[in-house]
Amino acid sequence: MLATPLLLTKELPNLKYASTSHRFDETWAAPLSTLLGLGRAAGADFIEFFLERVNYIGCMAEEDAITSISPRLSTGAGVRVFRGKADCYVSTNDLTFNGLKTALEKALGIMGLTLPGPNAFIPEINLELLRDYATKRNKEQWLGETSSMREMGDVLLAANGKLAQKASHVQSRRAVYFRDWQEVMVAASDGTFARDIRLTQSVGYSLLCADGANRSSINKRVGNTSDPGFLRNWNYEDSAEEVAESAGKMLYADYVESGSYPIVMANEFGGVIFHEACGHLLETTQIERKTTPFIEKKGEKIAHENLTAWDEGLTQDAFGTIDMDDEGMPAQRTLLIENGVLKNFISDRAGSLRTGHPRTGSGRRQNFTYAAASRMRNTYIAPGNYSMDDLFSSIDKGIYCKKMGGGSVGATGEFNFAVDEAYLIENGQLTKPLKGATLIGEAVDIMQKISMCSQDLGLAAGFCGSVSGSVYCTVGQPHLKVDSITVGGR
C-alpha cells in the first residue's frame, strides 16, 4: 500500500479542511496533525493544541426575585510550543485553520523559530485514534438534560423562600447557581488526541443576618460534576436549615482571643488546611520556582505518622473529578503522603519536563487563555482510627473550627486561612461560638502537628486559584486535631 505523500508547505493555502464547527470530533485530526507537523518542521521540540467550547449559565435569586440570569458562550484555542525546557503559549478566539496557524506562527516566533519555506516537507504527526471520553456516561446528552432557565428560576426562588422561613434577623438572602458545560480537545505532537465533555454545577446560599451591631454572614455551596439533574435534586431544605443555624449561632459570637491553641478542624471544607498548607507545595509548579520546602523530600517523612493524603480525579461526582486532564492524560489516583512519608508530587507536562517528576494527569487550566499547570483535583486527608470523642477529649482549651473560609500559601510556605464558624472547646466540650479567627502557620511545622484523624472523611466543593486560573477542586478530610496553631484575632 502506498503511503500518503508528505505535504509541502506551499500546498497549505490550497488545503480545504472541513472540521465540524459545532463539536470537536475526528474531523479535527487532519488540520491539527498538519499544524503539529508544521510546528515540528519549524524546529519546535513539542507542540500541543487545546481547543475549548463553553456554554455557561449563572442564575441568582435575591429575596423573592430572580435578579440575574447570565449565559456565556465561549470558544477558543491555545497552542503551546516547547523548545528545550522553555515554552510559549499563545491563545486565540479564531478556530479556523488559518487562525490556529497564525497562533502557531506567533508562538514559534516568540521562541525564535520561523515557519519553513515553501518547499519544505511537513512531517507527519500520526495522532492516535481519538480517545473520546465524551462517549462515557452519556456525556453527549448532558447539556440537554440540565435545568432550563425556567427551572433554574423556580428552584432558586423556592430555595430562597425556604431560607426565609428557617432564618431569623435576615438582612439579605441569596441563592446562586451555575452550570458550566465545557467541551475540550487536545492534540499534541507526541500523538495525543483526546476529547472530553465536562459538566460542572454548583448551587448554594449566601445569608447575611443583622441585629443591631451584630452581624453574621454564612455561605454554603455544594457542587457536582456529572449529574445533569443536580439542581432539581438539590435538597435545599436541609441546606437552608444548616445555613440558618450557623448564621444564628454566629450572630452574637464573641471575637476570638488571639494566641496559640490546639484545634479540631471539622471534616469536609476543613480540608482547606491541607490544600493550602501542603497541597500547593506538592505541585511541580512550586518545585520549578523553588518555593516549596518539600523539593528534596520524596521518600522522607514530612508529616505526622497518622497522616495519609491523596489527590485524585476519579471520585464520582466530586467537584474536582475529571476523566482526563487538560493535556489529554487520563486522571489517576495519586498517593501524596502515606503515614507521614512523601510519596508523589502533582505534575503536569511542563512540570515533569523541568523537574523530572512523572506526570499525574494533573495538567489543568481555567480556560483556553491559560497554559495548563500542575493543579490539584480532589485532594483529601484519608480517614484515621480515632473517634470524635478522642479528638475533643484530648483538649482542655482550644477551638473547634467548624466552617472554614478561604486561604492562601506564600512563596516561603507560610499559609493562612479564615474560619467562618468556630466554637471554644473547654475541657473537651464546646462552650461558646467565636468569630474573626484566622489560622496562620508554616507548612513544614503544621504537617507534624496534625496528630489525630477521625473516621468521618467528607469532601467539599471549592475553587482554587493559581497560575493557570481558577479551577474546580475538592478539599476534604475527616475531623482532625492540630496540636497547636497560631490564631489571629482581636
Add this chain to the structure above:
Amino acid sequence: MAKIEAIASAAKDVAAKLGIQKFDIYGSAVEETSVQVDSGEPQAMKASQRSGVTVRVWSEKGTVGVTSTTDVDAAGLEIALKTASEASEFGATENVPDFSPEATASIAAHESPRCTPAAVDTLLKTLVTAEKELLEAHPAIAGVPYNGLAQRDIERFYINSAGAVRHEAASIASLYLYTKTEAEGKKPRSAGAFRIAHGLDKLDVNGCVKEAADKTISHLNYEKVKTGKYRVVFSPEAFLSLFGAFSNLFNAQSILDKQSLSTPDSLNQAIASPLLSVCDDALHPENVGADTFDGEGTPTRRVPLITNGVLTSFLHSAGTAKRMGTEPTGNADMGAKVTVSANFFHVFAGEPAQETYRLETADNVILIDDLQALHAGVQALQGSFSLPFDGWLIKDGQRISVDSATVAGDIREVLNSIIYVEPEGHFTGGGVCPYIWVDSLSVTGE
C-alpha cells in the same frame, strides 16, 4: 475603530433580522504578550488575542436578558442576541435597567497614549537584566520565583440601539518582581515590587528592582512581635487594599441589595476621621489605562466619597442612580445584573492634623507594608478583618522586620482611629494614597 463599526453594523443587522428593537453591547479586545524568566533563561512566554462582548436585549414587555460571548462575528453575535432574547423572558420585572441617560453625553478629553509593542526579545532582555540585578543585590537573595513583564493593548467599546457609540484604547506595560531568600539559620523571606506604565520605555524597571531588593534585604533580620495593641501605619498599598476590600461602603448596588455596611441614610454622616478624604477618580492623571466610560457608556468622573471624614457620595450605575434619585457616576459593569465597582481611589488629607508624625522618629509602631489573603481574612459584610502582613516594627526610628503576624480589627474603627494622613501621595497602580497612621490595632505575633 473599524472593527467596532463592523460589530455595531453586524449587531444592528442581526437584531433587525431577529426582530429585536432594543439592545446594547459592551465589549473589549486585548492583545497581550508576557514573559517570565528563571535564572537568566526564558521560562514561560505567553501571547493572546482575545475579544468578547456582552449583549443586553430588552423584551417587548421591557425585561432584560444578557449573554456574553467570545464570538464577535455575525454568526456569534446572532447566537448571543438570540440567547439574550431568550433570557430576557426570565429577566427581573422590578428595577429593570435601562440605557444610561449619559450614554451619548460628551466625554472629557483624556490623553491615553498608545505605544508600539516591544519585541519579545526586548522584553526578555529587560526581565533577565532585572532578575540579574536583583540576584546580585544581596547574597541572600536566592531567586526571583515570581516575575513577569507584560505589555497589552486594550480596546473597549459600547454601542446601543439608540445611537450611542463609545470607543477607546490604551497601551499598558507592567512588571512584577518577587524574591525569595535563603540564609543559613534563617527562614526564607520574600518581598516584591510592582510597576505599571503606558509602555515598556516608560516603565520604571530600576525603581522596581531597587524596591524589591530594599524590601527583601530589610526582611532578612526578623523578629517575632509580641501580641498586643499597636499604633499602626499603613503603607499606600496596604491601606488601598484594605479600603478596597470594604468598598461596599460606597457601592450603591450593594447598599440597595442590603449587602453593605452603609444604608441609603449613611450619606452625609461621619464615617471616618475628619483627617481623611477619598475620591474615586478614573481620570486621575496617574491612572494608567484610565477608562473614560463605564460598561453602560456613562462617562467616568471624579467622585468625592469621603470629604473630611464625611460620606459624601456613592458609586452608581444608571439603575442605582435612578433608584436613589441622583446621577450615574461612571462605575457600572454591564452584566445580567449591572454591578458597580470603583475605578481608581485617590486618598488624601482632609482637615489639617493637630499633630504630625514621622516614621523616622517613631517608636513601637508597626508599619504594615503589604496585607495578604484579603479574599480569606476580610468579612466585608461584617466590617471585620484578620490578615497576615509583611511589615516592620519601628523602634526608635529603626525598622525590624516582623515575622508571621496578623493584624485584626474593624474597618469602621480603623477609619475613625486615623490620627494622621501624611501629605505626600504615592501611586500604587490601583490608586494614589499617602501613608496612613491609625491609633491602635490588634496585632498577633507570639
